[in-house]
Amino acid sequence: MKIKYILLFIAAPLFYSCNQSDVGIFYGLENEVKITDNSLSNNLTIGSMAKSPAGELYIAAGRVYTKTSGSSEDWRKVSTPSGYDLSTSLAVNTTDSNIYAIFYDTDSADTALFKMPDGGSWTEVTDPVFEGSFEYVKSANGYILVSTRIDENSARLYYLNGGAFSEAAVVTMTGSDFYVIHDGTDFWVSNSNILYQGNNLNVLTDALTLDSTVEIKGLSESSGAYIYLSCWDRENRDGYLMATDGNNGTLDEESDDKKTYKLFNLTTFRAEGYDFLLCGTNGLGYRQILSPSSSNLDLDTPDDDVLSENYTSAIDLQNCAVIDFFVDGGEDGDLYALTATTGLWKNSLSGGTRVWSIE
Amino acid sequence: MKIKKYTTLIIILLLLFSLTDLWAQEEEQPADEENFEYVYGLGDQIFTIKAGLIFPLYLMSPDFNFTSTNLSMGGAGSLEWSAFINSSLALGGEFGGMFAFSPNDRVLYMMPLTFKISYFYRKYPFEFPIYCGAGISFNSIDDAFHLDFILKPGASVLWNFNSEWAFGFNLVYWWVPQIYTGNGDVPASHTRFGNFLETTMSALFHF
Numbered sequence: 001m002k003i004k005y006i007l008l009f010i011a012a013p014l015f016y017s018c019n020q021s022d023v024g025i026f027y028g029l030e031n032e033v034k035i036t037d038n039s040l041s042n043n044l045t046i047g048s049m050a051k052s053p054a055g056e057l058y059i060a061a062g063r064v065y066t067k068t069s070g071s072s073e074d075w076r077k078v079s080t081p082s083g084y085d086l087s088t089s090l091a092v093n094t095t096d097s098n099i100y101a102i103f104y105d106t107d108s109a110d111t112a113l114f115k116m117p118d119g120g121s122w123t124e125v126t127d128p129v130f131e132g133s134f135e136y137v138k139s140a141n142g143y144i145l146v147s148t149r150i151d152e153n154s155a156r157l158y159y160l161n162g163g164a165f166s167e168a169a170v171v172t173m174t175g176s177d178f179y180v181i182h183d184g185t186d187f188w189v190s191n192s193n194i195l196y197q198g199n200n201l202n203v204l205t206d207a208l209t210l211d212s213t214v215e216i217k218g219l220s221e222s223s224g225a226y227i228y229l230s231c232w233d234r235e236n237r238d239g240y241l242m243a244t245d246g247n248n249g250t251l252d253e254e255s256d257d258k259k260t261y262k263l264f265n266l267t268t269f270r271a272e273g274y275d276f277l278l279c280g281t282n283g284l285g286y287r288q289i290l291s292p293s294s295s296n297l298d299l300d301t302p303d304d305d306v307l308s309e310n311y312t313s314a315i316d317l318q319n320c321a322v323i324d325f326f327v328d329g330g331e332d333g334d335l336y337a338l339t340a341t342t343g344l345w346k347n348s349l350s351g352g353t354r355v356w357s358i359e
Numbered sequence: 360m361k362i363k364k365y366t367t368l369i370i371i372l373l374l375l376f377s378l379t380d381l382w383a384q385e386e387e388q389p390a391d392e393e394n395f396e397y398v399y400g401l402g403d404q405i406f407t408i409k410a411g412l413i414f415p416l417y418l419m420s421p422d423f424n425f426t427s428t429n430l431s432m433g434g435a436g437s438l439e440w441s442a443f444i445n446s447s448l449a450l451g452g453e454f455g456g457m458f459a460f461s462p463n464d465r466v467l468y469m470m471p472l473t474f475k476i477s478y479f480y481r482k483y484p485f486e487f488p489i490y491c492g493a494g495i496s497f498n499s500i501d502d503a504f505h506l507d508f509i510l511k512p513g514a515s516v517l518w519n520f521n522s523e524w525a526f527g528f529n530l531v532y533w534w535v536p537q538i539y540t541g542n543g544d545v546p547a548s549h550t551r552f553g554n555f556l557e558t559t560m561s562a563l564f565h566f
Contacts, residue, residue, distance in 0.1 A: 024549025025467070025500050026418050026537045029429045034462035304546070 039074035046338035047088030049326035081122035091139035141182035190216035218265030255297035267325035280322035411559030433459025
């Protein structure tokens with residue numbers, strides 16, 4: 001009888017495992033690579049990131065920071081325009097090579113739109129007279145788009161291509177948050193639960209209207225074949241992906257694998273011959289689809305693939321709210337994950353292997 | 360007749376005991392050494408406390424790939440209780456722990472709980488126990504936890520300070536097979552065999 005209990009005690013480890021992670025402890029250690037810290041504070045919220053035609057990277061993280069793409073230099077703070085101290089949104093206009101940033105004055109709560117040439121100084125953009133307070137600035141296909149908030153339920157969307165800003169043909173902006181991509185032919189603009197499409201920003205049509213409880217939290221385009229949408233159903237608390245082939249009003253697929261956490265923006269990235277669709281999450285790092293297609297919309301946890309090195313061992317990233325991505329370069333280029341309150345993370349080639357590290 | 364036989368037997372036994380006692384007196388050790396010879400016997404117990412360093416050696420995969428543990432040198436310590444079943448052999452148990460740091464300063468903790476068998480070689484005033492412990496190890500890093508087998512063969516050099524206390528140096532090998540069957544979240548390909556070397560100083564009290 002005693003022998004039976006002793007054998008059970010000895011055999012217990014075979015049956016017992018309580019891993020919060022899906023990576024073996026020793027295996028994770030074996031593959032852990034030291035994360036280098038390139039001077040940015042690790043508790044920053046990175047609102048947006050852009051690259052100038054001259055190869056300078058810019059991030060809006062309260063202050064605006066810059067460094068040369070591909071360099072190992074530290075990030076440098078960019079002077080703020082007089083009277084303003086914070087910026088959480090910026091974009092680069094590839095047409096006029098200016099950096100556009102929205103600044104906020106913490107004393108007066110005043111907001112303003114500024115532009116700056118690479119290495120130059122900020123100039124306020126005052127034409128036209130924008131209605132509301134500035135919220136977001138983004139770019140697509142050489143255009144700059146700026147949203148302003150009128151009140152709790154209404155907003156405006158402006159765009160710039162060369163001359164002055166004009167108001168985009170988005171009929172009803174129910175919130176200032178928007179996403180924009182250009183698929184080579186058409187612009188796709190999402191706002192709240194509506195996806196707009198048009199080959200010109202002043203001729204946008206309603207391509208898709210989701211339930212009023214659903215917010216579109218991100219857009220991405222993959223190889224010109226599909227437009228992917230990350231969605232968050234506030235009422236049912238479901239996060240899921242959708243895909244459309246780009247035809248007006250026809251949504252091909254919706255992922256069966258609905259998540260209970262909020263999804264954020266999407267990006268596509270090709271690394272070592274593999275196509276990834278990456279989707280930020282609220283507090284669980286990012287999720288991904290390898291070789292995405294309209295019939296493959298189920299998000300997986302990064303594990304044992306070319307992008308996952310240091311993802312699971314760099315514990316901060318797998319527990320981060322990844323709100324957006326930025327791709328700098330092609331297949332061998334850098335992939336950045338922009339997080340809320342946990343800094344800027346970079347996936348780059350290091351000794352022939354892609355590794356996540358914090359900037 | 361029987362009484363005579365018994366009486367003869369008792370006399371012979373008494374004579375034998377007397378002779379043994381005489382030989383024992385002839386072989387008596389100097390007074391300052393006598394306390395340390397064969398002081399252990401059935402039922403004697405020892406309690407040991409150890410503290411020192413642990414050196415992560417390497418990891419091995421099931422296909423015999425050897426890789427670095429990526430861990431720093433760490434700290435280790437343990438408490439041990441054993442009881443002698445004869446003058447040389449002791450059985451007992453040991454509960455210990457170690458910690459070491461990953462490249463990103465994550466801390467690996469391993470807490471082995473082992474049965475232990477020890478064999479003592481002696482050369483006054485030193486003792487040279489060799490031993491092997493086997494049991495389970497509670498392993499964790501961050502919020503991941505895993506229970507694994509552990510095998511701890513080792514050897515020590517002990518110097519007897521007096522009849523109760525001894526101090527020494529210990530060299531213990533930790534072999535930790537971390538086996539994943541693939542039935543849970545962790546794939547079987549993450550199975551690794553951990554190898555560590557513990558070097559500790561110890562204080563031993565026997566009672």
